[in-house]
Amino acid sequence: MAEDMDTEIEDNITEDITVGIKFKPVVSSSLKPVEGMIFSSLDASYQFYVEYANKGGFSVRKGSQTEKNGFIQYKYFTCSKEGSKPQKKFDSLEEFQGKKQKKYRNMPSIRTGCLAQIALCTTDEYGGFDDVGVTVADCKNFKRNINCYIGEFDAEMIVQRLLNKKEYKMVFVPFTGIDNHFRNVNLGAGLIAKETIESYMWLLTCFLKAFGRQPKVVVTDQDPAMKQAIESVFTESRHILCMWHIMKKVADKVGPTLCNNEDFKHRICNIVWTDSIEPDEFEMTWHEIVNEFGLIDNS
Structure with a gap:
């Protein structure tokens, strides 16, 4: 995600405070940094200032930065001659107890205290890819560890997690298929805000x-909105109702006495839980059960 960097120009004039020299880089106006400029990322702003410095006759380096909540708020790019190198002092009269005297050599430095710099501040706190804090290898290792942990139960874990949680205030719709070994396979799942025809049509699409x-x-199940959505989207599919949901309502429809009748349960299960019965035979047997157990007026 890109981060917008707003610029604040300290001064376009470079100054060498050690010798009191000032000069203003002569570059094209299109290369000059202007207060209020917006960059897509921190790298883009740095490349812009490097190009400006190259044309102006000096070099730059990345300076200090200020962070808030793990995100860069302010960033400074300065002249490579900014600041001064501290001189290491050595006292030749200092006595060392049983230790060799450590000698320091003062090396020449290009730091002359130049004040040329550009200051940038973020206009949001989203950050960019550079602020993620992990490498490609870290992401691959994390994915490997996750795969080792969940194994082949990735879809099942998600399904169970969403089925057991009600605080999401969304409708969880799993898609479950049957493989060649007659085992359930989670094909996918979706989350919808409401159980409406439009929501189901979008999910099925x-x-x-x-x-x-x-x-x-x-x-x-017998959801009327889902029924209409299936008829609109899955025009070539055969839609049937789940027998488990139908049989679950038998006790509410016929009452607990008849539902506990072993003869009634045996006969109705024989025509419901089978795929070898023909439609005509099913209708005939169904009407026999309804007449025999007095369910003609049952609603």
């Missing part, structure tokens, strides 16, 4: 775009 084709069969 995203699913279709990701997988490239419509499923042959779609099994859902």
Whole structure:
């Protein structure tokens, strides 16, 4: 994410305080830093000032910076001759107890105290890629560790986490398929704000775009909004209702007495939990059960 750097120009005139020399770089107006300029990143602002310095006849280096909450608030780019090198003092009369005298050699320095600099401040606290604080290798190692921890249960972990939490105030919609070994496979999931037709249509469209084709069969509960969304998006799919949800409501529909009747449960399960019965046979057996157990007027 890019960070906007606003500039504050201290002075365009370089000054050597050791000898009292001042000069103003003669460069094109398009290269001169102007107060209020905005850069997309810290690197972009540094490259701009380097180009200005090269044309103006001096070199620059990165100076100090001020941080807040881990983000750079102010950054200074200065002339390479800014400041002065401290002189290391040595007292030849100082006595050392059993130690060799450490001799210092004062090396010449290019620092002359030049005051040329540019100051930048951030206009937001989002930072850029340079402020992430990790390398590409760190990201790869983190991904490796995560994969080792979760193994092949990545989708299952997310599903269970979202199913067990209600504080998100969003509707969690998992997509579960059946593989060749008749095992459940989590194909994906989505979060929607409301259980409306429009929300389900958007989610199903995203699913279709990701997988490239419509499923042959779609099994859902009796949600009316989802039913209409499936008819609009999955036009080639066969939509059926989940028998588990239907059978879960049997006790509420027929009452606890009949629901605990072993003969009733055995006969209704024989026609419900099977895929070998023909539609005509199902209708005939269903009406026999309804008539025999007095459920004709049951609503």
